[in-house]
Amino acid sequence: MKFYKSTTLTFKNAHVLGGYTVAGPKENAGKYHGKFDLALQNDMFGQKTFERAERKMFEHAMDGALAKCNLGHDELDLICGGDLLNQIISTSFSAKKYHCGFLGLYNACATFVESLIVGASMLNNGLNNVLCVAGSHFSTAERQYRYPLELGVLRSPVTQWTATGVGATVLASQVHKPVPKVVSATIGRVLDYGILDLNNMGAAMAPSACDTLLQHFSNTNTNPTHYDAIYTGDLGKLGKDILLDLLLQDGFDASKVLHDCGASLFFEEQQTYQGASGAACTALVFNCHLLHKLAVGKYKRILLAGTGALMSPTSSFQGDSIPAITHVVEVQA
Amino acid sequence: MKRISKDNYKSYVFQKMPKSSHFKNMFWAFVVGGTICTIGQGFIELYKIWFDVQMATALASASLVLLAGILTGLGVYDNIGRFAGAGSTIPITGFSNAIVSPALEFRAEGYIYGLGAKLFQVAGPVIVNGVAVSVLVGVLYVIFGGLF
Missing domain, CATH: 3.40.47.40 (Stage V sporulation protein AD)
Structure with a gap:
């Protein structure tokens, strides 16, 4: 392909x-x-x-x-x-x-x-x-x-x-002690799968997340088993399930390593339905959680896939569907 | 990525996504909407002690609007609306909420360009379409009114 x-x-x-x-x-x-x-x-x-x-x-x-x-x-x-x-x-x-x-x-x-x-x-x-x-x-x-x-x-x-x-x-660029490193990155393309529902961002972004992740796997000759964890941005619970299905269609089973920053932020009883969204999700989870896991050696190699829905209220009112983008960075301890 | 067509993807998403429970939504809309109307009736009965029916009805509406405005300001009304849906939107209290919530929100941009400009952000379309439909019905009544 x-x-x-x-x-x-x-x-x-x-x-x-x-x-x-x-x-x-x-x-x-x-x-x-x-x-x-x-x-x-x-x-x-x-x-x-x-x-x-x-x-x-x-x-x-x-x-x-x-x-x-x-x-x-x-x-x-x-x-x-x-x-x-x-x-x-x-x-x-x-x-x-x-x-x-x-x-x-x-x-x-x-x-x-x-x-x-x-x-x-x-x-x-x-x-x-x-x-x-x-x-x-x-x-x-x-x-x-x-x-x-x-x-x-x-x-x-x-x-x-x-x-x-x-x-x-x-x-x-220079450090005096061993710290995690950003070793590689795959820049995503804008993908639009025709989702119109402003509420359903996870579904709008999941194909884009799948696309960039597959691109990254292909370019680096890796698959999900090479990573301790793969964190997507704010697909939410539904978007994460869709992404798992899409990856499976291409022969990758990521169910053991895939997490979503947004879906992992709140408890069920906080009534956020599919979980959190927003630019804060990856920024918070990476800095408060993933860096720590990398520092203590719990994770050695992870992917962080930032997912974005690129619509505006104007485009949505004018009936346009929601384009999405995903960028992936690989961070190693 | 194996190309899944847009149409296939949309139907796949539709089948995968959680659906809102119509029965639950209707139940809460009925309970909350009914409660609001009962409170309104209560106000009418109360005001009828001192005023005639027409005056009591107008006062009851005003009281509901005031009550919903205060509840919006206290941050309670949106919590009711979250599960009551149309039950709290359709009664006159929903209209009050639609005016007061943008007023609170856009006060930060000043009284003219903020509050003044955005006050009818939510209620505006309701008023415009309401008036448009009334005119249409009025015209139809003028033309066909004699028949009934």
Whole structure:
């Protein structure tokens, strides 16, 4: 079978120096309780608007990641990242206080993995320290993509809940101790399987996740058994099941290693139906959970597949279906 | 990826996805919608002690609107709507919720371009279509009214 024109990038010196997470109260009440560096008591974070709260979360995550890695502002070469708000204001505004280069990125909920790929590539190009960041906020995303918060509407059983959180990761070309490394990445293509239902993002994104994963397996001569874990972004429970089916059609059984960051964030009784969604999912789970597992040697080799649904409210109102994208990075202990 | 056609994929997804339980939704819509209407009737009976029927009905509607507005502000109404569906949308309280929730939401963008512009974000289409259909029915009544 023929794959699309894409190669898997390899990185020699993309060390993951450290990560920092800021999570909302509902997220901290979920399955990763207590693992976040900063858990908010209130998702307003002492601000007047939710947008400003999201911005403050970005600032805290970025400052926190630098402090955790003992890096000063002047040692940082580049910030790359994004969020879900129009014109990615949360990331851009919070990058104001840094005097280094800034690349604003948008691939919806795949933004965090995209930022890791861009950051790792920049290290290949001679930069020393790059900060990769992404996040989302339930209350800002909800009103941009759906309805006002307090509007009483029936939720479909296929819906997901936008996670509130920001994750920041420092990638460095030189390190003094052994740390996990981003070793390769496969950049995905935009795929549209004609799903129109805005609630059913998992179904819209699953074919894209399958496509990029298969591409990565083919380019690196691997299969799911070579990895300790494969984490997709925010497919949710339904999307994850669909992905397992699609992979199985191509002869890959990933049921033992496949996890979904979004589906793993909340407990059943938190009533988020298919689980979490949003750019925060991968950023939170990678920085609060996966980095730890890699550090203690529980995982040696993992894949992180950021999944993004690339529609906007305008495109959806105009009747267009939902295009999706997935990028994959391989991280080794 | 083995090419699954868009149509096949859509039908596969449809068969795979969890369906909402119509019976459960209808049950809660009936219970909540019925409760709201019973409360409304309660208000009418109460106001009838002091006012005539027409006045009592208007006051009851106003009371329901006020009550739903307060519940929206307290963050309760959306929790009711999450399981009650049409049961809490169709009564006049749903209209109140549709006005108050954008008002709360967009106050942050100021009173003119925020609240003023977005107040009817949800209720606007209901009003526009409601008026349009009323005009249509009115015209039909003028033409065929004599027949009945």
